[in-house]
Amino acid sequence: MNIAAKKVDVAREAAVLLEKLGVASDLYTGGAMPSFSPVTGEQIASLKTVSAAGAAEKIEKADAAFRAWRLVPAPKRGELVRLLGEELRAVKADLGRLVSIEAGKIPSEGLGEVQEMIDICDFAVGLSRQLYGLTIATERPGHRMMETWHPLGVVGIISAFNFPVAVWSWNAALALVCGDAVVWKPSEKTPLTALACQAILERAIARFGDAPEGLSQVLIGDRAIGEVLVDHPKVPLVSATGSTRMGREVGPRLAKRFARAILELGGNNAGIVCPSADLDMALRAIAFGAMGTAGQRCTTLRRLFVHESVYDQLVPRLKKAYQSVSVGNPLETTALVGPLVDKAAFDNMQKAIAEAKGHGGVVTGGERVELGYENGFYVKPALVEMPKQEGPVLEETFAPILYVIKYSDFDAVLAEHNAVAAGLSSSIFTRDMQESERFLAADGSDCGIANVNIGTSGAEIGGAFGGEKETGGGRESGSDAWKAYMRRATNTVNYSKALPLAQGVSFDI
Numbered sequence: 001m002n003i004a005a006k007k008v009d010v011a012r013e014a015a016v017l018l019e020k021l022g023v024a025s026d027l028y029t030g031g032a033m034p035s036f037s038p039v040t041g042e043q044i045a046s047l048k049t050v051s052a053a054g055a056a057e058k059i060e061k062a063d064a065a066f067r068a069w070r071l072v073p074a075p076k077r078g079e080l081v082r083l084l085g086e087e088l089r090a091v092k093a094d095l096g097r098l099v100s101i102e103a104g105k106i107p108s109e110g111l112g113e114v115q116e117m118i119d120i121c122d123f124a125v126g127l128s129r130q131l132y133g134l135t136i137a138t139e140r141p142g143h144r145m146m147e148t149w150h151p152l153g154v155v156g157i158i159s160a161f162n163f164p165v166a167v168w169s170w171n172a173a174l175a176l177v178c179g180d181a182v183v184w185k186p187s188e189k190t191p192l193t194a195l196a197c198q199a200i201l202e203r204a205i206a207r208f209g210d211a212p213e214g215l216s217q218v219l220i221g222d223r224a225i226g227e228v229l230v231d232h233p234k235v236p237l238v239s240a241t242g243s244t245r246m247g248r249e250v251g252p253r254l255a256k257r258f259a260r261a262i263l264e265l266g267g268n269n270a271g272i273v274c275p276s277a278d279l280d281m282a283l284r285a286i287a288f289g290a291m292g293t294a295g296q297r298c299t300t301l302r303r304l305f306v307h308e309s310v311y312d313q314l315v316p317r318l319k320k321a322y323q324s325v326s327v328g329n330p331l332e333t334t335a336l337v338g339p340l341v342d343k344a345a346f347d348n349m350q351k352a353i354a355e356a357k358g359h360g361g362v363v364t365g366g367e368r369v370e371l372g373y374e375n376g377f378y379v380k381p382a383l384v385e386m387p388k389q390e391g392p393v394l395e396e397t398f399a400p401i402l403y404v405i406k407y408s409d410f411d412a413v414l415a416e417h418n419a420v421a422a423g424l425s426s427s428i429f430t431r432d433m434q435e436s437e438r439f440l441a442a443d444g445s446d447c448g449i450a451n452v453n454i455g456t457s458g459a460e461i462g463g464a465f466g467g468e469k470e471t472g473g474g475r476e477s478g479s480d481a482w483k484a485y486m487r488r489a490t491n492t493v494n495y496s497k498a499l500p501l502a503q504g505v506s507f508d509i
């Protein structure tokens with residue numbers, strides 16, 4: 001089902017929302033950087049960009065703010081993030097709508113992204129009283145050994161278009177309670193939501209009262225401005241989310257100056273449907289994982305291995321779901337699938353589908369859905385039955401293409417599952433405990449996220465988020481991901497009157 005759109009004025013609506021969210025209009029009018037809405041493909045703003053020198057100046061300011069912020073007690077720093085959570089609750093509808101305009105997400109996903117921001121704020125507030133170090137047994141009498149965690153410095157954040165606000169909050173909420181300042185280079189495809197987040201945080205800072213000036217900065221610009229952040233000596237950590245191509249450039253530059261990297265890169269996520277799977281449940285999880293967000297999540301389901309004994313029960317139903325899923329303008333309809341981000345994404349999708357056909361793929365869907373927008377790119381999600389895993393199946397194409405492959409042997413399918421370069425998310429559908437435990441074991445899924453009877457996408461903030469191999473190895477959000485945002489010191493205190501040396505070494509002078 002294709003849902004036709006009513007006439008919408010996205011530029012006008014974006015301007016109204018930005019004003020409500022407290023963003024000064026001179027920041028997004030009359031500038032050199034255009035911003036487009038994928039919903040209609042129209043230009044909605046012209047942003048002022050920062051120069052390389054201007055970016056360096058903002059980083060210096062953030063560094064000065066860090067030097068004061070690190071001395072504020074952590075639970076008090078948590079109060080700022082609590083206020084940020086309050087401000088976000090107050091503007092959830094408006095910010096969610098702006099996410100839909102700028103990233104093309106359907107309303108529940110735009111709102112869901114803001115909810116994720118609120119959730120990470122709550123998590124970080126609790127964390128602000130739990131930045132624990134260990135007390136460790138020492139071999140020397142009259143000594144105490146412990147670890148302390150100290151603020152790190154300016155945290156650079158580089159983000160991708162597809163989670164334009166949540167990724168910033170995962171990093172910023174943790175960094176702020178950890179005593180760091182933040183400098184954010186958002187995607188050039190979604191700069192307006194970044195300006196909105198900065199305005200929201202500035203309101204929280206104003207209510208907080210005495211936070212140092214310059215604690216949070218936004219750098220509007222393209223990748224060259226991202227490079228200024230990556231190369232700046234006063235940025236000890238850069239958390240960069242985007243393509244593996246970007247990570248390949250950013251990683252070595254950070255390593256060169258011994259800065260820390262959290263790299264959250266591409267995924268080529270797979271699911272396995274076993275003979276005992278609950279097929280109704282699997283169907284729903286696969287549909288959301290593969291078609292949701294128009295296939296533009298890093299955790300989108302891209303490869304599906306289905307056991308030969310259930311293939312003919314599941315795959316025809318799945319194809320039906322692909323044929324009937326609603327594609328339409330997310331601002332004006334109840335469609336489940338919105339637009340691709342731009343023409344390049346559409347072209348990449350068509351190229352991958354053509355390549356898959358060359359490898360014997362049989363395609364359902366994949367064609368453009370005409371809604372009357374010359375530059376708005378809507379597509380039918382594509383399901384491609386493949387004889388085997390090869391060609392485009394081995395790569396991430398950031399669009400809704402699901403490659404489906406039949407399997408017969410569990411060990412062989414596990415090996416196939418792991419035989420791609422990325423290692424972000426994975427899932428298995430089974431009611432067989434031996435299969436599910438194998439999938440989660442050391443020789444099971446090699447991904448940072450491995451799920452049972454849940455799809456690959458839609459992670460909660462409580463767990464550490466990230467992946468292995470070419471996904472970059474970073475972890476952000478929950479669990480102990482906060483440790484990357486602090487520096488650890490091991491402290492040994494001698495409260496005795498002697499000076500025993502470790503390992504029994506004697507050095508009497």
Ligand code: NAD
Nearest residue numbers: 160161186187223226227242243246249264265266267298
């Ligand atoms: P992209 O790599 O084109 O851009 C991401 C960001 O990196 C942008 O802000 C861009 O300006 C910046 N950038 C690019 N090259 C740079 C360089 N050399 N130095 C500094 N900054 C640079 O990615 P995209 O198209 O916006 O997003 C889609 C990709 O992001 C997909 O591959 C997706 O899987 C991935 N992604 C990963 C995660 C994750 O958590 N693993 C989350 C979201 C998206």
